[in-house]
Each structure stands twice: as structure tokens, then as C-alpha cells.
Amino acid sequence: MKFIEARRIRNLPPYLFARIEQAIAAKKAEGVDVISLGIGDPDLPTPDRIIEEGARELHNPANHQYPSTAGLAAYRQAVADWYGRRFGVSLDPEKEVVSLIGSKEGIAHLPWCYVDPGDVVLVPDPGYPVYGAGTILAGGETYYLPLTAENGFLPDLAEIPDTVAHKAKVIFINYPNNPTGATASKEFFAQVVDFARRHEILVCHDAAYSEIAFDGYRPPSFLETPGAKEVGIEFHSVSKTYNMTGWRAGWAVGNADAVQALGRLKSNLDSGVFQAVQYAAIAALNGPRDEVQALCELYRERRDLVVDTLNGLGWRLEKPRATFYIWAPVPSGHTAVSFAERVLEKAGVVVTPGTGYGARGEGYFRISLTLPAPRLVEAMQRIRDCLDRVTL
Ligand code: MLT
Numbered sequence: 001m002k003f004i005e006a007r008r009i010r011n012l013p014p015y016l017f018a019r020i021e022q023a024i025a026a027k028k029a030e031g032v033d034v035i036s037l038g039i040g041d042p043d044l045p046t047p048d049r050i051i052e053e054g055a056r057e058l059h060n061p062a063n064h065q066y067p068s069t070a071g072l073a074a075y076r077q078a079v080a081d082w083y084g085r086r087f088g089v090s091l092d093p094e095k096e097v098v099s100l101i102g103s104k105e106g107i108a109h110l111p112w113c114y115v116d117p118g119d120v121v122l123v124p125d126p127g128y129p130v131y132g133a134g135t136i137l138a139g140g141e142t143y144y145l146p147l148t149a150e151n152g153f154l155p156d157l158a159e160i161p162d163t164v165a166h167k168a169k170v171i172f173i174n175y176p177n178n179p180t181g182a183t184a185s186k187e188f189f190a191q192v193v194d195f196a197r198r199h200e201i202l203v204c205h206d207a208a209y210s211e212i213a214f215d216g217y218r219p220p221s222f223l224e225t226p227g228a229k230e231v232g233i234e235f236h237s238v239s240k241t242y243n244m245t246g247w248r249a250g251w252a253v254g255n256a257d258a259v260q261a262l263g264r265l266k267s268n269l270d271s272g273v274f275q276a277v278q279y280a281a282i283a284a285l286n287g288p289r290d291e292v293q294a295l296c297e298l299y300r301e302r303r304d305l306v307v308d309t310l311n312g313l314g315w316r317l318e319k320p321r322a323t324f325y326i327w328a329p330v331p332s333g334h335t336a337v338s339f340a341e342r343v344l345e346k347a348g349v350v351v352t353p354g355t356g357y358g359a360r361g362e363g364y365f366r367i368s369l370t371l372p373a374p375r376l377v378e379a380m381q382r383i384r385d386c387l388d389r390v391t392l
Helices: 016-029 048-058 073-087 103-114 129-137 162-167 186-199 256-269 275-285 289-312 336-347 373-386
Strands: 097-100 120-125 141-146 168-174 202-206 232-237 250-254 325-329 364-368
Touching (some): 048 275, 073 250, 073 275, 103 168, 103 202, 103 250, 129 141, 162 168, 162 186, 186 202, 186 232, 289 325, 289 373
Parallel strands (some): 168 202, 202 232
Antiparallel strands (some): 325 364
16 A cells, blocks of 8 residues: 655655764664764763652652643743743743743744744754754745855845745744854844844744853843843753753743743643653753853863864864854865765765755755764864865
């Protein structure tokens, strides 16, 4: 029997990292010691104090039943308290916070709440692939906002035609940015609020990397911007800050209507985050700041190692102030894919081709710093050996 896939899924490619996983598996099957600088998945373990809290709650039978879909009151309170301490943003845990099974899930589902077939969603390019996938699944149309080096990898809102802005229901933004490592100023966020107000567009800010920052820089929350709560919500999680990608605990916060619409949708789709995981996430959020600082220091060392090595080979990269990603142009003569294929073939090293994040990622590759320094050193050595000469 051949079942015909629904139109909405026919155009949906397998997730970028599912494809990359297959390429890694094929190379490993050939006996190659593959070093993956692909997915941004922290290599360090979740801190013990968080694991212990999760383990304690795992033994509590009360947590073996359905969780509250919106999230435990204590979970939503911990998120609100963290926003207060970290950003000076005040949130009503009842109305302005909803739990997510990781922020990816919420980002993918949000368009279902506000996008009817034919509506436009403004999506950064390059950008996290889930913004586009969620749009396609809701029947919406993506309008890509080019992020260019000349513009500091910020979308140029003035370039969006009024006819497009008029049809747009949602805009996705993401700072500190994946994949480019770019950061946004408070002034840029103020422009976004103004644009969203003028065109009645819901702003969805993905703040997953707000805690991974270096050299004294502390990324702002979009919700710090005056008026932001009128027009926007922010997605975040414990994944990258506390090495908890596997636990799946995130949240959406901000505009009460949007948060509650997402919660209502989710109450029909899933049954919330396992409560033992919610308790572990509460422990994470209430933990000491120096734990996160130590993690950032480690990523800073790795960043310096990789950027200094690449610059020694002929690149001219600036050190990103945030995220654990290095976004670099491919050497001349290569496309994003041909370069990624070459380093996998000749060096057994996986880098993510920029086009995995959209057409504007052409000419770039991304390195994730989520590997111990000795493996990064080896990866850099192997890349150096497989490139004859780097001309950019
Ligand atoms: C990435 O590597 O772009 C992200 O870690 C993938 C994800 O968060 O799903």
C-alpha cells in the first residue's frame, strides 16, 4: 500500500540535523573517527545538583501522573522570578508564562495559533529551520528576511514591502543569533516593537542563547524593550544554559493573549512536561550564577581556540560575543555544501553548511563549540591538513 502524504508534509524536508546524523553514521560505518562540529548540543553534563533534584522527584509517585499542561505553578513562578532577577522583567506566572517541551516545540506550534493558510510569516534567513517548518505546517507563507554581514546579521525592517508587512501575522527574530552568533542592541529591539505595532504583527523572539555570552556582554531580553509585551513573546529553555537539551524543558513568556493561545493549543496536543523534569528545571533556574559563568568561560576558551586557528589559516573572523557558534565564510571556489562535504570526506570533520539555515547561508559554514578542547584542536588540525591553501 502506498499512502499519499498530505501536501503540508510533502514539502517538509527531514530536519537538518537528522540529515547530518545520517552522513555521520555513514562515515562512522566506514571506520572513520568522525569529529562533529555540527549540532549545538552541549557536551558537558547537566550539573549534579540539578540531576539530584530530578532524581528525587522521579521517585515521587505524584509526578508519575499527567503533568499540568501549562506547567506547575512552581515552574511558572521560577521562570517569572528568573526573568525578574536576570532581566528586570516582571511576568505574571498565571497569564504570561507557559511551559514548553523545549522551546523548539513551542516555536513549531506557535504559527498554528495565528497563521491561516496564505498568511505571511517573516522568517530570518539564515535562521533556525523550525521557524520555516512551523510556518509551512500551519499553511502559512514564509517571507525571508536576509541577514547579511553588512547589516550585522540583523533584518532590515525598512526593506520589508508594506504589501508584505500588511499580510504578515508573525515575525521571528533570534538574538544572540543562531547560526551567525550576532547580537542585537536594545535600539534594534525598539525598532522591532515599532514595526510590529504599526503592522499588527506578533513578534516571536527566540532567546535560547541569552546566557551564553562572553567578554562581559550580557544579552538583553526582547521583553525589556518598552512596549514589547504588547506585541511579543519570547521563547527560552534550560537546554543551552544548563546542558539540558535532552530533558526538554522550555517556556514561552510575554504577551498574555499569545501565551494563553499557545497554552490552549498545547492542551489539545500534548500533556505537558514530565513533572520531575520541571522540578529539575526549577533547581536549574534557582542555581548560582557562577555555574553559568564558568560554562561561558569554557566556551570562550574554545571560541578563542577555533577563531585564532582559523584566522591563522587565512580567515579574518571577529570573535562572537555570544552563542557557542562560529559562522565563517567558506574558502573561495567552494559552496557551503562542497566545503562541508570536503572536510567530512578528507578530514572526517562535520561542519554545518550555511545553506542548512536558508539560501542566504550560501557561502558560509557553522562550527559548534560543543566539544572538549582536545577534540576541537584535533578537528582544527585535520581541517588545516585537508585545505591546500585558504583564499577567501
Ligand atoms: C543547532 O545546532 O542549530 C541547534 O542546536 C539545533 C536545535 O536546537 O534543535
